[in-house]
Amino acid sequence: MKISNSILSILYLLNSSVPIILGKDISSDSFDVINLTVNRLNKPLGLDEKTPYFGWQMKTDRPENKTQVSYKIVVKNEEGKTMWNSGKVKSDQSQNVQYNGKKLSQETYYSWSVEISDNNGKTEKSSSYFTTGLNLSREGQGNWEGAEWIGSNDLPLNSHTLAVYTIKTSIRISAESDHAGIVFGANDARLMSADKNIWHLEASKNESRIEYVLDISAFPAKLKIYRHGYSANDTKKPVAEFEITEKTINSKNAHDFHEIWIFSSHGVVQLGIDEEVIDLPQINYVSKGAVINPAGPGGDYMSFPMVADIGFVVDAGQKAEFKNYKVLNYRSPGNALFSEDLTEEKNSIFTGQQGITISNGVYQLDGGVKGALVVANPSRGSMPALQTSFKIKNKQISHAFLYATARGFTQYDRFHLYQTYDVTKQIRKGNNTLMTQLAEGWWSGAITFTGDLWNYFGDRQSFIAKLVITYKDGSRDVIKTNSKTWKLSTDGPLISSSFFQGENYDARRELKFNKNAEVIPINEETTHLEPLFNVMSGDLMEFDYSKVKFVGQETIPVRDVEQVKAKSVKKLKDKIYIYDMGANLAGVPKITIPNGKAGNKVTLRFAEVLYPENDVNNAGELMLENIRAALATDTYILKGGKEIISPRFTYHGYRYIEITGLDKLSLKNVETIVLSSIDRFTAGYKCSNESINKLFQNILRTTHANFLAIPTDCPQRNERMGWSGDLSVFSKTASYLWDVNNFLSQHLQAMRDTQTPKGRFDDIAPLGGGFGGPLWGSAGIIVAKEVYQQYGDENIYQQHYQAMKKYMDYLETKVLEDGILTEGAGAELGDWLGPENSKNDVSFLVFAQEIKNLKVIYTTAEHLGKTDDAEYYKNLYNKRKALFNKKFVDASTHKTLKSNGELMDTQTSYATGLEYDAFNDENSVYAAKYLVEACERENVDDEGITRPPYSLMTGFVGTALISKALTHVGRSDVAYKLIENHQYPSWLYSVDQGATTIWERLNSYTKENGFGGNNSMNSFNHYSFGSVGAWMIEDSLGIQRDEQNxxxxxxxxxxxxxxxxxxxxxxxxxxxxxxxxxxxxxxxxxxxxxxxxxxxxxxxxxxxxxxxxxxxxxxxxxxxxxxxxxxxxxxxxxxxxxxxxxxxxx
CATH class of the missing domain: 2.60.420.10 (Maltose phosphorylase, domain 3)
Incomplete structure (x- = not known):
């Protein structure tokens, strides 16, 4: 017989009847006290906290009716002196118990114990420890005892991976000549092999290049850009040309030296000559310039040209001189990556080539009969490595702690992390060596979707550390970073390494520490201090390192959480194989080569998906367009013998690895080291529907891949940013899947650090900027609420409340006369990537979000005892809610309306209004009815296609709310039909296509339309649509937190x-x-x-x-x-x- 679903009422109301209290006979069995934590960490080192908080659990084989009735905490220092004895506290609390003892000292070992009594009179005790860090006040930089930031001012250049740069030189065209130019972007390996570019071009040596030419054959003179070998459409005509005013070049000075320069950001170029800057059009909301990239304008496309090989070009019969040829890093102060001392000809990379001579500091080019094309690779150096040696005294060591900066990702001008390592077992008597390898990380190089933020914080890497060795007699030695006792290597095996661009390693090179380290202070001398314009807020983002805080890391560091072997392999051609890891992951490869040949180059490329078989040009090849401007390529030059390729300073998001340069490897030799900040999941879900089980696993896998140092939007393309909108809708799900308290608390710190002076929470953190509007910025309210509800840690509100209040006050300044809240057209995203997004009025969603925020902040203020604030925000909540119902709900039909009065009547509008408590009681009854109707009927999407009943018509915002809204109005049966649907658009459609992670789009790939033309913005590892995970735990299983407790x-x-x-x-x-x-x-x-x-x-x-x-x-x-x-x-x-x-x- 078919069982009918019961409905309590249209509204979700708690039953008011008195519950039956059920418990078994009290067990007399013993119990254990387990999982002792300090600040939610097991035996933390380097804790920067004046009043840490403690937690523990009770464990027993017979849990029936067993409870804690009291606890006693004792904290002692290393000498055994009691710092805090709580005494016997009658309480069943076993989490978030705040320290209340004597003042703790920095860099100190503390033991602590907790004694628990249960309701049967039994008592058990357990103990643990923690150490304090360098900065318990969490102000300033802490006690580094004079340690210095050290690194190298000798910047390396790997020209074939550098996508954002300036090239400049001075040029003098000889009297009998009228044009000459420089070359860059030459011999890009991607264009020299038909298998490495989507156009299947295959250029010979020097055939692929960009020429930047000064032409004075007529006035006005011109700057011309020619492109060769980059596109099948390239011709001998320039792809761009620009007139130069006669004030700059005229008949009198045409044959003098003139400085020409060109800046390229992923192939969008700006250029000039002498003091004249060529006026160019705006390309997108970030950049203006001329586009020479055949793939498209800017960071949303594969990046061409790199610096690659550089040089000169003069045609037959032409002569010219060049001097001061430089490749410069982007960002003030624009440090030189390439320049040459031409006091001797042998010092040049161009020496020995036909058509060039070098004399008196000048490159002299002669085109002769055939013309001269002089090209060379300017790459030099490697990433800096640092080393010091020290000798241990002939004493017994008590312990040794290393305090060092592996920064993670924070807003570095405000907040830095350092780590504490117990290296007692690594220290040996006699001579010891301490070494560190530096790489770009999030500090330098590529960091986000626009090249304009390249080298955002600076272009030089640096390191600060101190090693404290404490002997049993109480004495100590301190080894700290400085420029006197630390040595530097700038020509080691790590040629370059970048999260976005990949890692390049030459195993034949050895580390040679043959020069002194250099001081690289974190101040205006070495970091970028030029204010950046925040496109969305209109504010200038000022950097000020004078107030930066250094705090010990309280989150689990990114770590190896799993190793996965390849599941299959297919051959593209000789020495090119694609290995399938079986699932979409974030991590690095581990390639074991049994017997490599010294000098052989191995190239690794990564992709989430392959082009489908019906793609006539690229079937079965890596689909790299969605990686966009990230090069995401690792290269490795073998030293010979058995070798393991496993990069240390990059990571990729991928399912497929393409290996070029090796014979076919056994599947067991091709592995992926999965990286994540998640050490273990805290939730599980299984049901009778295997497709839904796969969906839940996809949610877990996507969370693994994107909770990596920060909560990223995706792990593969040139983004990997902390987009607030994605996090806001997913934060509840995340709080069930993993213990995110410390992780998201740290991220809220980044949101505070990027909050504008006006109070706006930016759409991205760290960094700031972005776009999204209040639906994105409100993560600063919602995430704090989710963390507090899940863990009951009041510190989150103590730290964050003022920022929440500042944001709500900022939103009030954005309310127009008609009551609509808006940050302006173009600044706001609505129900992002929903199939019927155009039907959902952004102002409706923003207004509803404001109402939700107001309820959160007035209840928070009540909890914190801030009665004036609570009263103010509650009154505002009631006022705004009344206006919302008047403006956005039809008075007669009670259907949702747009702000212009047009009918909306969408799944997202009803789900949002219900879940955000924006509808009044009367409208809520109707909204519940209309929500069900909107799910059960056919709907026409934005492409004009009619979609079947129970289609998921929601985007990022609505998807997080719709299932819970249905359940809350007593229609979980409809919620099940939504999640059980296999037709597009639905959660299970991607599962049926073989998805192993959550997609950015519900139609990232469809059978009918492939990638749908969305090749570039199409992540296959994006957790937002996985927000249904919270409903699976809270409603399908019914495990729900009690918001009153x-x-x-x-x-x-x-x-x-x-x-x-x-x-x-x-x-x-x-x-x-x-x-x-x-x-x-x-x-x-x-x-x-x-x-x-x-x-x-x-x-x-x-x-x-x-x-x-x-x-x-x-x-x-x-x-x-x-x-x-x-x-x-x-x-x-x-x-x-x-x-x-x-x-x-x-």
Whole structure:
């Protein structure tokens, strides 16, 4: 028989009947105290916290009804002196217990113990430790004892990976000549092999190049750009030419030296001569210039040209002289990467080539009969490595701690992280060596989707550290970074390394530390201090390192979390193979070569997907267009013998690895080291629908890949940024999947550090800028709320409340006279990438978001005891909510409207209004009805195509809300039909296409339309549409936090069996900070079975649906019949610790 779903009412209301309290006989079994944490970390080192907070769990094989009744915490320093004895505290709290003892000292080892008594009179004790860091006040830089930032001012250049740069030179065209120029972008390896570019071009040596020519054959003179070998459409005509005013070049000075320069950002160029800057059009919202990249304008496309090989060009019969030829880094002060001392001809990379001589510091070019094309590779040096040696005294060592900066990703002008390492076991008596290798990280080079932010913080890497060795007699040695005792290597094997561009390594090179390290202070001398314009806010983003804070890292560092072997391989041609890792991942390859030949070059490229077989030009090849301007290529030159290629200073998002330069390798020799900040997941979900199981695994895999130092939008292309809109919709799901308290607290720090003086939370953090508007910036409100609710840590509000308040006050300044809140056209994204996005009025969504924010902040103010703030924001909430209902809801039909009065009537509008509590009571009843109708009917998408019932018509915003809105109005049956749908648009459509991660678009790939023309903005690893994961845990399984009691000491169980659908069972868990909560339900024709596990020292308010056919007053609980009260087809129970088996007959 088909079981019908019960509906409490159109509105989601808690049943007011008194629950039955269920508990088993108190167990007399013993228990253990486990998982001792300090600031949510196990045995943390270098904790910068004046008053840390403690946590622990109780564990027993017989959890029935067991609770904690008291605790006693004792903290001692290394000498055994008691710093805090809490005494016996009668409390069942076992998380977020704040330190309340004597003042803690920096760089100190502390032991601590906790003694627990249970409700049976038994007592158990456990102990752990923590150490403090260099900066307990979290102000300034802390106690580095004179350690200096060191590095190298000798900047390396790998010209074939440098995509943003300036090239300049002075040119004098000889009296008998009228044109000559410079060459760059020559011999790009991608254009010299038909397998390495989507146009299948194959240029011979020097055939692919960019020529930048000064032509004075007539006045006005011209600057001309020629492109050869970059496109099948390249001709002998210039791709761009620009007139020079006669003030700059005229008949009198035409044959004098003139300085020409060209700046290229992913092939969008700006240029000039002498003091004249050529006026060029705006290309996009970031850049202006001329486009010479055949792939497209700017960072949204594959990047051409790189600096690559450079040189000169003169035609037959032409002569010219050049001097001061330079390749410059982008960003003030524009340090030179290439320039030559021409006091001797042998010093030049061009020496020995035909058509060039060098004399008196000048390159002299003679075209002769055939013309002269002089080209060479200007690459030089390698990433800096640093080393010092020291000798240990002949004493017993107590401990040794290394404090060092591997910065992670923060807003570096405000906030730096350092790490603490226990290296006691690594220190040996006698001579020791400490070495570090530097690379770009997030500090230098490519950092985001626009080249205008290249070298955002500076172009020189640096390092600060101190090693403190403490002997058992209490004495200590301190080894610290400085320019006197540390040596430098700038010609080692790590040629270049970048997150976006990849890593280039020459294993034949050795590290030779043959010069002194140089001081690279973090100040105006070496970092970028030129203000950047924030396009969205209109503010200038000023850098000020004088107030930067150094704080010990309290998040789990990025680490190797899994190693995956290739699943299959296919041959493209000789020595080119594509290996399939079986799933889309973020990490680095580990390629084992049994017997390599010295000098052979191996090239690795990475892609999420391959071109489909119906692609006539590129079928079966790597689809790299969606990687965009990130080169994402690793090269490795073998030293010979058995070798392992495994980059250390880059990472890629990929499923497929293309290996060029080797014979076919065994699958076991091709591995991926998966990298993530997530050490373990805290939630699981399985059900009778295998496709939905795959969907949940895809959500997990996507979270793994994108919670990497920061919460990124995607791990593969030239972005990998902390987009706030993505995080806002996914933060609740994330809080179930992993212990994100410290991780997201650190990210909220970045949001505060990028908050504008006016109070705006920027759309990206760190860095700031971006676009999105209030739906993105409101992450500064929503994420804080999700973290607090999940973990009950009030520190989050203590740290963040003023920033929340500042943002809400900023939003008030953006309210127009008609009451609409807007940051302006072009600044705001709505229901991003929804199939019917054009139907959803952005101003409706922004207004609803403001109402949600106001409710969060007034309840937060109430909790913090800020009564004036609470009253102000609550009044504003009521006022704005009333206006919202008047402006956006039709008074007669109660359907949603756009701000211009047009009908909206969309899934997203109803789901958003309901979940954000924007509708009044009357409109909520109608909204629930219309939401169901919008799901059950056919809908026409923005392409004009009619989509079938139960299609997911929502984008980033609506998707996070729709399933919960349906459940909250008593229609979880419709929510199940949405998630069980396989047709496009749906969650399972991508699963059916073989997706192993969540896609950026619901139609990232379709059978009918391939990539749909969205090749460049099309991530296949993007967690936003995975926000349904929260519904799977909270509603399908019913494991819900109690918002009146944050932190899971008390929680709700409200499972929603699929009474009218196809799913017959579901099970899963959430590992709360108090222990594992398990939920299971199974449907049969005769009954519904529920199974729950309630952790020790907690309790659950359980609400069970019963079918309409249920006409009994008893249910079975752990095999015994119990009388229950059924109201509105629901039963309320209070479950105490233990395992529960509940059967409800139909």
């Amino acid at each position: 944050p932190g899971w000491k008390q929680f709700n169980l409200r499972p929603q069996p699929d009474f009218n659908g196809k799913m017959t069972w579901a099970k899963g868990h959430y590992d709360s900070q108090y222990g594992k909560i398990e939920s299971y339900w199974k449907l049969s024709k005769k009954e519904c079975t529920y199974k729950f596990t309630i952790p020790v020292n907690t309790k659950a308010n359980c609400q069970l649906n019963v079918p309409k056919s249920f006409n009994s007053t008893t249910i079975k609980i752990n095999g015994k019949s119990k009388n229950v009260t059924v109201k509105n087809h629901k039963v309320n129970l209070e479950l105490l610790p233990g395992k529960w088996n509940i059967i409800v007959k139909n």
